[in-house]
Amino acid sequence: MTHTQKRIMTNNIVMVLSTLSALLGLGFLFWILGVLVFNGIEALNMNIFIYEGAPAGYEESGLKQALVGQLLIVLYATAVGVPLGVLSGTYLSEYGQSSKLSEVIRDISDIMMSAPSIVIGAFVYAIIVIPMGHFSGYAGAAALAIIMVPIILRTTDDMLQLVPSTLREAAFALGAPKYKVIIQVVYRGAKAGILTGILLAIARVAGETAPLLFTSFNDNFMNTDMNEAMASLTVTMYNYATSPYEDWQRLGWAAAFILSMFILGLNIIGRLFLLRKRGQ
Amino acid sequence: MATIVNVPEEKILHVNHFEFTYAGSDTPNIKTLSMPIAKNCITALIGPSGCGKTTLLRAFNRMHDLYPGNTYAGEILFEGRNILDTKEDLIALRSKIGMIFQKPTAFPMSIFDNVAYGLRLQGIKNRSEVSDRVEKALKDAAIWKEVNSRLKHDANGLSGGQQQRLCIARAIAVEPEILLFDEPTSALDPISTQGIEILVSELKERVSIVIVTHNMQQAARVSDYTGFMYLGELIELGRTEELFVTPKEKLTEEYITGKFG
Numbered sequence: 001m002t003h004t005q006k007r008i009m010t011n012n013i014v015m016v017l018s019t020l021s022a023l024l025g026l027g028f029l030f031w032i033l034g035v036l037v038f039n040g041i042e043a044l045n046m047n048i049f050i051y052e053g054a055p056a057g058y059e060e061s062g063l064k065q066a067l068v069g070q071l072l073i074v075l076y077a078t079a080v081g082v083p084l085g086v087l088s089g090t091y092l093s094e095y096g097q098s099s100k101l102s103e104v105i106r107d108i109s110d111i112m113m114s115a116p117s118i119v120i121g122a123f124v125y126a127i128i129v130i131p132m133g134h135f136s137g138y139a140g141a142a143a144l145a146i147i148m149v150p151i152i153l154r155t156t157d158d159m160l161q162l163v164p165s166t167l168r169e170a171a172f173a174l175g176a177p178k179y180k181v182i183i184q185v186v187y188r189g190a191k192a193g194i195l196t197g198i199l200l201a202i203a204r205v206a207g208e209t210a211p212l213l214f215t216s217f218n219d220n221f222m223n224t225d226m227n228e229a230m231a232s233l234t235v236t237m238y239n240y241a242t243s244p245y246e247d248w249q250r251l252g253w254a255a256a257f258i259l260s261m262f263i264l265g266l267n268i269i270g271r272l273f274l275l276r277k278r279g280q
Numbered sequence: 281m282a283t284i285v286n287v288p289e290e291k292i293l294h295v296n297h298f299e300f301t302y303a304g305s306d307t308p309n310i311k312t313l314s315m316p317i318a319k320n321c322i323t324a325l326i327g328p329s330g331c332g333k334t335t336l337l338r339a340f341n342r343m344h345d346l347y348p349g350n351t352y353a354g355e356i357l358f359e360g361r362n363i364l365d366t367k368e369d370l371i372a373l374r375s376k377i378g379m380i381f382q383k384p385t386a387f388p389m390s391i392f393d394n395v396a397y398g399l400r401l402q403g404i405k406n407r408s409e410v411s412d413r414v415e416k417a418l419k420d421a422a423i424w425k426e427v428n429s430r431l432k433h434d435a436n437g438l439s440g441g442q443q444q445r446l447c448i449a450r451a452i453a454v455e456p457e458i459l460l461f462d463e464p465t466s467a468l469d470p471i472s473t474q475g476i477e478i479l480v481s482e483l484k485e486r487v488s489i490v491i492v493t494h495n496m497q498q499a500a501r502v503s504d505y506t507g508f509m510y511l512g513e514l515i516e517l518g519r520t521e522e523l524f525v526t527p528k529e530k531l532t533e534e535y536i537t538g539k540f541g
Contacts (some may be wrong), residue, residue, distance in 0.1 A: 031539030079377045170385035170447070173341060174398040174454065184397075 028198035040257020043250040056245035063255055065222045066236040074206050076141035091158025094182050109150035120146050121211030138224035140216025143204040155197025159190040192273045199270035203263045209234035221247030233259045282514040285530045293317035293490040294357040303349025310512045322489040324503035328541035332512040333492045337460050341377040342370050378451035379460045383467050384443030386435035391427050394435045398454040421449035441472025461491040477502050500524050508532045
């Protein structure tokens, strides 16, 4: 065998191996999605959106309380997490720049991003749930907000730093004060990136179960009082899927399907923003 | 000391024993530099890379203050004040001394909003006044015909040369006293460059202009006065045709004949 033939053969072997591993990974992904879609669509019906939870065996049972609870918790978490994340990212990029303090904040937020979410749940349990004496939607939202902040902070910081410094200088050279330069010029330049970061952060926390288990806990009935224990799709899914009743398991599949579609939707919208930005 | 010859009486800026040191530098990057900048004329600053010409230009509107640790000494007189004074109102100063950068810096907003930006900063809210002044600035910057049908479009859709003229329109809309050009054509093609040069020559009737350029032909074509800088010092300043034809300093002669740089 000549040297060239050997090289071609090695090339072919590596190509086949890497293609096979890619297909293996994709195979599992589509298997999961397939099972989810198959069981999820089968379990979907109007009752899910109309009725609250009910004892097993009841025809009129649904996921209304979990859908509403999930939306409320994520909404409150977003209302707290987004401004905190965007403002602190702005501080890092525009004011702190490469100062010691900024570097420490960046490192800590990187560590927080990889902290197990159940640890954050335990933290909120200790500082909110125990002093208040009961589970609450607020505690759940607080846990999710804590998970959101470092993600949004880092993307905001990165996206703002991508805005060329000459653009800032040009605005300063026209006599603009710093806050106007940031709001009117720098934010505009980084809009698509920051928005994508926010959407991906929402998608990330929407799928969290562990931090909600001991903060917002669960509720089988409709509740819009954030000061009370509250249902969420993830915790409901966990409870129903591990139950022995077939109709509850079906509700679990429906919850999994709805949640996955929501997160998939957010991801697609986020990516579309970035694509449109690149297209400019 | 620099050789300074034949500079007119009327000056817009007077640089007096100016010294500048970048953050982290042990020695001054510009050393005791003195020079007058003539009013309603075009002054070109030439010199090899790193000679401090852009550094000097960026001191005129205190751009160096955006980054911590840079220090000034000496004085730059403008309208009877030393603009290096720590109490100087930089926002007011920069609205009187505008700047055009090496690369076009169109803001991520519409063509109209780009030009209106400086006007709105000055608190001009009246819609018809804003749109009149935007139109006038775009006409003065010789770009009105190309953009008048698409004022609401994103400014980033314009070509490089158009964006640079848009930036000039944005800078002249606020009617500054001085315009600083930092190598404004180094990122442009020859035809766009010619357009900018013609525009700069026309503008001097209304504003005083300082232009930093790497291109000696450009300095010779557009400027009335030329200053040659080397290693952070001004070597020679004089009428452009004299400096290029009969330079007084040996260093100047060597630079303009291409012996170094």
